[in-house]
Amino acid sequence: PRPVRAHRGTQLHTLGWQQEGALRMLQNNLDPEVAEHPDELVVYGGTGKAARDWASFDALTRTLATLKGDETMLVQSGRPVGIMQTHEWAPRVLLANSNLVGDWANWDEFRRLEQLGLTMYGQMTAGSWIYIGTQGILQGTFETFAAVATQRFNGTLAGTITLTGGLGGMGGAQPLAVTMNGGVAICVDVDPSRIARRIEHRYLDVQADSLDHAIELATQARDARRPLSIGVLGNAAAVFPALLKMGAPIDIVTDQTSAHDPLAYLPLEHTMDDWHAARERDPIGFAAAARASMAVQVEAMVGFQRAGAEVFDYGNNIRTEAKAAGFADAFSFPGFVPAYIRPLFAQGKGPFRWAALSGDPADIAATDKAVLELFPENESLQRWIPLAQERVHFQGLPARICWLGYGERDVAGERFNDMVASGELSAPVAIGRDHLDSGSVASPYRETEAMKDGSDAIADWPLLNALVNTASGATWVSIHHGGGVGIGRSIHAGQVVVADGSALAGQKVQRVLTNDPGMGVIRHIDAGYTEGEAVVEQYGVRIPMREH
Amino acid sequence: PRPVRAHRGTQLHTLGWQQEGALRMLQNNLDPEVAEHPDELVVYGGTGKAARDWASFDALTRTLATLKGDETMLVQSGRPVGIMQTHEWAPRVLLANSNLVGDWANWDEFRRLEQLGLTMYGQMTAGSWIYIGTQGILQGTFETFAAVATQRFNGTLAGTITLTGGLGGMGGAQPLAVTMNGGVAICVDVDPSRIARRIEHRYLDVQADSLDHAIELATQARDARRPLSIGVLGNAAAVFPALLKMGAPIDIVTDQTSAHDPLAYLPLEHTMDDWHAARERDPIGFAAAARASMAVQVEAMVGFQRAGAEVFDYGNNIRTEAKAAGFADAFSFPGFVPAYIRPLFAQGKGPFRWAALSGDPADIAATDKAVLELFPENESLQRWIPLAQERVHFQGLPARICWLGYGERDVAGERFNDMVASGELSAPVAIGRDHLDSGSVASPYRETEAMKDGSDAIADWPLLNALVNTASGATWVSIHHGGGVGIGRSIHAGQVVVADGSALAGQKVQRVLTNDPGMGVIRHIDAGYTEGEAVVEQYGVRIPMREH
Ligand SMILES: NC(=O)c1ccc[n+]([C@@H]2O[C@H](COP(=O)([O-])OP(=O)(O)OC[C@H]3O[C@@H](n4cnc5c(N)ncnc54)[C@H](O)[C@@H]3O)[C@@H](O)[C@H]2O)c1
Ligand SMILES: NC(=O)c1ccc[n+]([C@@H]2O[C@H](COP(=O)([O-])OP(=O)(O)OC[C@H]3O[C@@H](n4cnc5c(N)ncnc54)[C@H](O)[C@@H]3O)[C@@H](O)[C@H]2O)c1
Structure with a gap:
């Protein structure tokens, strides 16, 4: 482990700019400014890595330094395994990451092979050396809301109010993506530190004192066609139904709480303070409670949909969990990919x-x-x-x-x-x-x-x-x-x-x-x-x- | 459906020999001399196809006819889906056949997609246009026995006797492959027509009248270091143990009965004549009986191994089936790939x-x-x-x-x-x-x-x-x-x-x-x-x- 940072400037450390590009982008993926856990070679997305281990990283950079313009380096799950003569039009690097034969394509076998040092998890842009930090998430979220705007609101979110949950690593991009599209966002999170962090980073504009306050701020901004993002402290499984019941004028509803992992979703019957203790005490009971709360939240989302709002699942699997908890209509609204x-x-x-x-x-x-x-x-x-x-x-x-x-x-x-x-x-x-x-x-x-x-x-x-x-x-x-x-x-x-x-x-x-x-x-x-x-x-x- | 045969001679039907090569090899895969069911575009290996359907075949040949030397045709499971500008060093055709995401990589999903017309089974050289008929099997079998000879018998099978089962489509290459390596082969099959066919095609030399006769012929040839292949009519699950008991001087044992499919392996308690009726009447009972017989055969194979013979599984999964039937030592001998x-x-x-x-x-x-x-x-x-x-x-x-x-x-x-x-x-x-x-x-x-x-x-x-x-x-x-x-x-x-x-x-x-x-x-x-x-x-x- 050592700090890595891409070379800058015009001086080459390789035999040509094609090779130099690969070298710098590999290094850049591990820049402490870019990577989540650079010491473990982890770039982002759980354990998505740029190289299998430090010995492999050294061999990658060493090989790139001398690779000719008609040679190609082969990389098998983050480790360089070959250098072959190809030609000028050929890629300088070919990579295959985390691939398994179908019947063995499961986490258990993968972890076993990873333990043996035979593979690594490449995620998407981690193992392929083109991760550029959180700009990607912000822009993807911006583009999704832009597509919502195009399909339903004449190309802009100005004059609309979006309700969403979750202000975490990915979800925190939502308020800014909505305001960048001209709209108003109400964003619910149970964790006050997340709200504070987004405000500090200027991704979120303000925090409301209450639900009524949030609606007041939102409608004022909407009527003035002024972008505004509003944080609300609370459990989405409580806030969503409450807003529905209050008849809040919501145009768009989605959610990015971490519903994909029931232990990372706070159920209604627990508070922030006992979250960690409760799920450690009884993970199975906690997960069941989380699913039941998700069902309540999704039921409210379907309620908004029936009232005319644009509603979609933002890839956190909340529909599946809500359905598992017994809410039969969970799949009433679509996933964001087919929809937008x-x-x-x-x-x-x-x-x-x-x-x-x-x-x-x-x-x-x-x-x-x-x-x-x-x-x-x-x-x-x-x-x-x-x-x-x-x-x-x-x-x-x-x-x-x-x-x-x-x-x-x-x-x-x-x-x-x-x-x-x-x-x-x-x-x-x-x-x-x-x-x-x-x-x-x-x-x-x-x-x-x-x-x-x-x-x-x-x-x-x-x-x-x-x-x-x-x-x-x-x-x-x-x-x-x-x-x-x-x-x-x-x-x-x-x-x-x-x-x-x-x-x-x-x-x-x-x-x-x-x-x-x-x-x-x-x-x-x-x-x-x-x-x-x-x-x-x-x-x-x-x-x-x-x-x- | 129509008969297809590759163009011959030096006149081009395309814009260059690279394209012409692809065209002729695609056509050749469907030549009635080469393909098993050319009308259904099936080349070999179950349902291994060269093109998804006839409309796709026509589009493939049509596209190849006009494809330029710096263009590339993309083929998705036997159907051409794109033509893109690349360069002279690039392949003229890129193909991906039968690929599925891991969790969906099973026959049921594959068949469903095949029914929908969205994929085809490409086998190995069927969907990639380089099948050349049974020569491949003969040579592969020859090479395997050559490797056995190299590893264990000083580079030749002269002076050795091989015992094997199965004279079917693939297994029928065994007698010739053994004699080509200088050895003597005793080949057991329950089906007299298979034995007759292999003799007719000169893959098998003679048929023995009895087990004693087979041993006599075999030892004579072995002692004269003369290649000879001998067919024996019988059930391998009976013949293998009988030969072991007789102390027959066998040096090498393997098997290519169709043990991978228990309904295609004749159990001891059935005869050729009631095979089809019996397995239709009670497929589950038939399969269990087949597995039990395989266990008997594999037990004899292990017996030969303990007596010093070279024994290997020839890729028909007979060890797995024998083990499932309760023979614990089934994996005493190796598969042919790791072994040779x-x-x-x-x-x-x-x-x-x-x-x-x-x-x-x-x-x-x-x-x-x-x-x-x-x-x-x-x-x-x-x-x-x-x-x-x-x-x-x-x-x-x-x-x-x-x-x-x-x-x-x-x-x-x-x-x-x-x-x-x-x-x-x-x-x-x-x-x-x-x-x-x-x-x-x-x-x-x-x-x-x-x-x-x-x-x-x-x-x-x-x-x-x-x-x-x-x-x-x-x-x-x-x-x-x-x-x-x-x-x-x-x-x-x-x-x-x-x-x-x-x-x-x-x-x-x-x-x-x-x-x-x-x-x-x-x-x-x-x-x-x-x-x-x-x-x-x-x-x-x-x-x-x-x-x-
Ligand atoms: N489809 C996609 O492309 C895509 C992209 C990004 C994220 N996602 C999904 O979105 C989800 C969020 O990702 P993340 O990286 O922001 O996760 P994260 O764990 O960083 O943040 C989740 C947030 O949800 C909050 N939360 C948990 N339970 C809550 C509840 N009951 N009510 C209100 N807030 C609650 C947490 O306090 C946390 O701030 C994940 O499920 C992820 O898989 C999908
Ligand atoms: N690993 C490889 O590369 C490889 C290559 C070729 C074949 N194989 C395997 O070898 C096996 C044979 O393939 P094939 O194409 O020749 O099959 P096939 O169905 O054409 O022939 C099987 C033969 O076994 C005979 N048979 C069935 N039960 C018998 C019994 N109890 N005793 C004696 N003979 C019996 C049949 O009469 C038939 O002649 C298959 O399981 C196949 O998967 C593996």
């Missing part, structure tokens, strides 16, 4: 991101300006970038995330490459994305839940995605198992391409950033979604079964 | 194969000659090729299989490419392999059973194999799930590279045929096997964890 994200995926839209390898925030400022100029008609982008500039504190290498689609990503990438070539940027840029993207993931409990044609569990698509990115000039490509929702539940792929300003990199960027979102377009066309048809038409995406 | 094949895998050796795209048997004759000249010190190769020339009847495009290792495959491939360039061969050659290869499969019930380090279920390796072949210039690359041992039980990858005589193809061939077996070398080094160390030393295979 899938139409974006169908157009090849997803969490595009890039990092300035120079370490210079001015490089990100210049790219921000460039994308704003390139896509004047992309409204959510036009709203997001200035807000991000104002609110997002860089962690590690300066980086930016924004959702771009097919026909946009390649344009942005080529522009960045030109800016490197012309010196507008001081050093190359690493361009990648989350694995939670349009054509790169099979995950029947989340990204591919309830696919129109029933193809939720088909995993050919992320594998084709990895293969085609490898064949298109990506700088590194990864295939992972179990990210986001756990071992046995997902297969997904990542890619990063380094825009180093060379003509070759320009071609690589063009192909990768076309073909990668292209997988999302063809995957959704194949499943019968129509949102991508306009993209197919406009850009001439080729669908062999349609050609005659 | 893994040391070959550790050296990058595996079922290398190539097909003459010309359709001209003279091209295979020329390549046979070339490999014999290239590897004078490879004894099993020197024995195999002349025997294959004599005994193997080509099915579809003339093809050859032989096991070559790291440092050999690339040499053979480059030589073939030179022969295409010089006109020694009349047209290009497609060079591939089975997915059952040294570094391309994770299959804990077969290829990766009982790995030294416990890494049986780790599936990163076949995925890295597919990625690195994609990055090295293979013409098509595939990732499959469930081949050989069924859905949920394996993940494996295939590659084919077309040697078209161009300088570029020469470089591709060199890289692919180095890196592909290279995966086998590094995978086994990583797992603690030492058989590959000499290869690492001789060729300078790079292992990052060892470099300082």
Whole structure:
């Protein structure tokens, strides 16, 4: 264990910028500003790691330092296992993380193999070296609320009130994401320290003294079409029904309490103070009580839905738990992916991101300006970038995330490459994305839940995605198992391409950033979604079964 | 449905030989001489298919006809789903077949998705377009017995007697494989028509009238060190114990009755005639009786082992069934992969194969000659090729299989490419392999059973194999799930590279045929096997964890 920080500036520590990009992004994932537990090589998401162990980390960096421009390093679950001669168009690094044969794809076997030192949990962007800190969560949440706005509220949340629960690590992005979309948010958490923390970090605006106070603040702001986020201290299983009963004018309801783990959800009959003692005394009884409270909360959510509100599950599994506790109508409202994200995926839209390898925030400022100029008609982008500039504190290498689609990503990438070539940027840029993207993931409990044609569990698509990115000039490509929702539940792929300003990199960027979102377009066309048809038409995406 | 046969000759039906190779090998997989049920697009191995349905087949061939030399077709479980611009070094086709997310990786879900028209079973070389008929089985069996000879009998089976069961589709290769290695085989089958068929096809030499007769024939041939294969009509569960009791001088024992499916194994209390009626009347009772008989047979096998014979399970799961029936010592003898094949895998050796795209048997004759000249010190190769020339009847495009290792495959491939360039061969050659290869499969019930380090279920390796072949210039690359041992039980990858005589193809061939077996070398080094160390030393295979 030792502190790791990415190299900055223009001096190379490797034989070329493609290799340097991989080296710096690996290092950056372990920067104490970026990683949750850098000493254990854990980047984020439970135990999502960037390298299997410190000996592997040293071998990775040592190998990258001498890797030639026509060689490729192979990484098996965070450990470098080979160096092979390939060619200039080939990736410099190929990674496979946490993959298990189906019948063995469970946490027990995984932990056994991990104990033996044979694997590591790669999560999504941890083991594929393109995590950029909490900006990703903020932007994903922003994009979800933007999609809610587009679908239901004429493109803005101005004049609406959102009710949600949970102000934790992920859920804490909700108030800011709502206000960035122009709306008012009432956010309920049982833990006063969480509310205080979000206010301190300027993710949450104010705390209300009471429910009545919260409604008063909310309606005033809503009527003035003024963004405002309001924290409410209380148990969501009590507050949600109370607000419903009071007839509070709520337009949108969701929840990000940690309902996926019943021991991390406070039941009505317990207080913050006895939470830990109670669940240790009787974990089974505590979990049952938590589920029963979730049922009460979900029943209130369905009540809001029946009263006309837009209601959705935000990926914390609260519907399943509520149903298990006996509330039969728990699945009355949809999950957020089928409801809002899938139409974006169908157009090849997803969490595009890039990092300035120079370490210079001015490089990100210049790219921000460039994308704003390139896509004047992309409204959510036009709203997001200035807000991000104002609110997002860089962690590690300066980086930016924004959702771009097919026909946009390649344009942005080529522009960045030109800016490197012309010196507008001081050093190359690493361009990648989350694995939670349009054509790169099979995950029947989340990204591919309830696919129109029933193809939720088909995993050919992320594998084709990895293969085609490898064949298109990506700088590194990864295939992972179990990210986001756990071992046995997902297969997904990542890619990063380094825009180093060379003509070759320009071609690589063009192909990768076309073909990668292209997988999302063809995957959704194949499943019968129509949102991508306009993209197919406009850009001439080729669908062999349609050609005659 | 219509008869399909590969184009022959030198005239192109596509824009280049790389595409033409893919087209012809797809067609060849469905040639009635090659495929088991061509009308249903089934090539071999249960329902292993080459294309999802006829509309998909038409779209595949149509797309290949116009595919450019810098474009790539994407195939999702036998259906073409995309055409993307890549580059000259990229594969022309990328395939993913039958892949499912872990928790859904079972036959029920697979069949449901297959019914919906969303997937197909790709087996190994069916969905990846490099099946070449029964030569593969013959050679694999030959190679296994050659490995037995090397490990235990000074490199030849001359002077030894092998006892085995089953003369079916696969098992029927055993008598010929033993005699090709110089030995004597006694082969037991309950079905007289199977014995007659193998004699007709010259895979089996004679049928004995009785057990005594069989022993007499066998010992005479053994003492004269003369190869001979002898069929015995009878139930293996009766014959094996009888021979043990008689003190028959058996040196090697194995079995390829269809024990993997208890309804396809005849129990002692039933006859051939009432087999079908009995299992339909009471499948559960029949299966229990079959298992009990298997236990009797396996007990005799263990008896032979205790008496000093070399005994192994030939991948039909008979040990598991015998153990389930109550024979506790069933796992006294090993599976054939850990016992004989893994040391070959550790050296990058595996079922290398190539097909003459010309359709001209003279091209295979020329390549046979070339490999014999290239590897004078490879004894099993020197024995195999002349025997294959004599005994193997080509099915579809003339093809050859032989096991070559790291440092050999690339040499053979480059030589073939030179022969295409010089006109020694009349047209290009497609060079591939089975997915059952040294570094391309994770299959804990077969290829990766009982790995030294416990890494049986780790599936990163076949995925890295597919990625690195994609990055090295293979013409098509595939990732499959469930081949050989069924859905949920394996993940494996295939590659084919077309040697078209161009300088570029020469470089591709060199890289692919180095890196592909290279995966086998590094995978086994990583797992603690030492058989590959000499290869690492001789060729300078790079292992990052060892470099300082
Ligand atoms: N689908 C997605 O993409 C996605 C993304 C992020 C998070 N999630 C899910 O959202 C949930 C929240 O994630 P997190 O990282 O913020 O978790 P976290 O544990 O950091 O925060 C959970 C918060 O909920 C509060 N809480 C617990 N019980 C409560 C109750 N009864 N009433 C009110 N507040 C209560 C806790 O005090 C805590 O502040 C998780 O279930 C996670 O899996 C899903
Ligand atoms: N591990 C491998 O690579 C590998 C390769 C090939 C086959 N196999 C296994 O080998 C087995 C045989 O495959 P196949 O394709 O030849 O099957 P098959 O069904 O074509 O042939 C099985 C033969 O066994 C005979 N038989 C059944 N019960 C018998 C009994 N009690 N005594 C004597 N003979 C009996 C049948 O008459 C038949 O001829 C299968 O279980 C298969 O899975 C494994």
